[in-house]
Amino acid sequence: MLTPAANTREKLMRAAMDIVAADGFPAATTASIAERVGMAEGTLYRHFKSKDDLLIETYRRLKAEVFEAIQARTQAAAGLQGRFRALWLGMYATYAADMQAFAFGQRFGESALSKTEGGTAHERLMGHVKQLIGDGQAEGLIKPAPAEILSAFFFPPLVSMLKQGAQGREWSQAEIELAIDSAWASWSV
Amino acid sequence: MLTPAANTREKLMRAAMDIVAADGFPAATTASIAERVGMAEGTLYRHFKSKDDLLIETYRRLKAEVFEAIQARTQAAAGLQGRFRALWLGMYATYAADMQAFAFGQRFGESALSKTEGGTAHERLMGHVKQLIGDGQAEGLIKPAPAEILSAFFFPPLVSMLKQGAQGREWSQAEIELAIDSAWASWSV
DNA sequence: GTCTATACAGGGATAGAC
DNA sequence: GTCTATCCCTGTATAGAC
Numbered sequence: 001m002l003t004p005a006a007n008t009r010e011k012l013m014r015a016a017m018d019i020v021a022a023d024g025f026p027a028a029t030t031a032s033i034a035e036r037v038g039m040a041e042g043t044l045y046r047h048f049k050s051k052d053d054l055l056i057e058t059y060r061r062l063k064a065e066v067f068e069a070i071q072a073r074t075q076a077a078a079g080l081q082g083r084f085r086a087l088w089l090g091m092y093a094t095y096a097a098d099m100q101a102f103a104f105g106q107r108f109g110e111s112a113l114s115k116t117e118g119g120t121a122h123e124r125l126m127g128h129v130k131q132l133i134g135d136g137q138a139e140g141l142i143k144p145a146p147a148e149i150l151s152a153f154f155f156p157p158l159v160s161m162l163k164q165g166a167q168g169r170e171w172s173q174a175e176i177e178l179a180i181d182s183a184w185a186s187w188s189v
Numbered sequence: 190m191l192t193p194a195a196n197t198r199e200k201l202m203r204a205a206m207d208i209v210a211a212d213g214f215p216a217a218t219t220a221s222i223a224e225r226v227g228m229a230e231g232t233l234y235r236h237f238k239s240k241d242d243l244l245i246e247t248y249r250r251l252k253a254e255v256f257e258a259i260q261a262r263t264q265a266a267a268g269l270q271g272r273f274r275a276l277w278l279g280m281y282a283t284y285a286a287d288m289q290a291f292a293f294g295q296r297f298g299e300s301a302l303s304k305t306e307g308g309t310a311h312e313r314l315m316g317h318v319k320q321l322i323g324d325g326q327a328e329g330l331i332k333p334a335p336a337e338i339l340s341a342f343f344f345p346p347l348v349s350m351l352k353q354g355a356q357g358r359e360w361s362q363a364e365i366e367l368a369i370d371s372a373w374a375s376w377s378v
Numbered sequence: 379g380t381c382t383a384t385a386c387a388g389g390g391a392t393a394g395a396c
Numbered sequence: 397g398t399c400t401a402t403c404c405c406t407g408t409a410t411a412g413a414c
Contacts, residue, residue, distance in 0.1 A: 182375040183342070
């Protein structure tokens with residue numbers, strides 16, 4: 001949810017997202033969500049079929065917006081290492097711009113609900129990374145390791161840095177570049 | 190919990206661990222835990238003060254055993270890159286030997302309970318890694334980046350591979366070595 | 379659309395008999 | 397030590413008035 005909430009429906013989604021991001025899924029009760037928006041608990045059901053429906057809808061919106069934002073940031077990149085850098089930075093910057101969305105996405109992906117709502121944002125981005133790996137290996141720039149291993153050195157460190165960012169650690173531009181260099185070093189032949 | 194359960198108390202801990210590992214924290218109700226052990230729900234409270242107590246105790250045991258197992262595997266390593274390899278492999282092999290313990294540890298670390306029980310297994314191992322980084326930087330073998338960045342290329346990819354392992358992806362010895370090489374490449378100057 | 383009141387279920391925990 | 401019965405609270409969801 002990178003855009004501000006307009007109507008009541010979106011206010012509810014934003015409230016749910018903030019609560020989950022801050023205190024986890026168990027804290028996101030119908031009571032706490034309604035209270036944060038400033039409305040009665042029962043009214044929530046005029047806007048969503050159920051609590052799960054609200055949460056799943058929130059995640060769908062988030063996923064779509066994040067994917068589009070990253071897409072936009074990554075479009076122009078040229079050259080293999082340039083594409084690599086753009087993708088890493090695009091993902092980082094997009095999530096860093098809305099840490100609540102990031103934390104919500106993380107928690108949603110580990111919740112039981114993610115079984116219902118198949119296809120996490122992560123999985124969707126994986127396609128881009130796999131493409132990159134295939135191209136790089138064809139050019140002989142990236143080591144011939146399985147994509148499952150190489151991607152373990154792309155997303156997880158990035159997520160780790162975002163998590164640390166959520167806990168107050170600020171990253172300088174130089175440090176971000178250092179991280180991208182390290183990620184690339186783990187991939188290159 | 191790398192050792193088999195002997196008494197009732199340990200059976201309860203193992204049951205809780207398995208349920209959390211398989212279906213997450215919400216699934217670990219007093220009813221489901223007791224049922225899995227084959228005893229009445231109320232009896233659980235003769236062995237533990239509360240459900241949280243059971244869960245926290247389970248995690249403490251796990252953490253202590255895991256730490257010791259890794260310690261044992263890492264002891265003999267010599268040379269900086271040898272220590273690096275031994276630590277990576279030691280952590281991997283220890284958790285791979287008990288994936289239930291691994292999954293439980295992951296989920297516990299993200300639960301609200303981990304705020305109560307300060308100091309996750311991860312944090313404790315971090316000390317070893319920081320030591321390694323300091324030594325390596327002094328020798329000029331490891332790039333002069335902040336430890337927070339370098340460790341993001343140590344634990345998270347390792348955890349990612351263990352998670353994939355939990356979902357059925359089998360890693361060959363050669364693939365493990367490939368992963369260690371990639372991790373080292375991300376660190377070296 | 380929103381509120382108040384309420385039904386209903388599930389989960390944690392205790393009491394007391396055996 | 398273990399079981400059965402039960403209490404209480406919390407959370408989801410619905411009904412019906414405004």
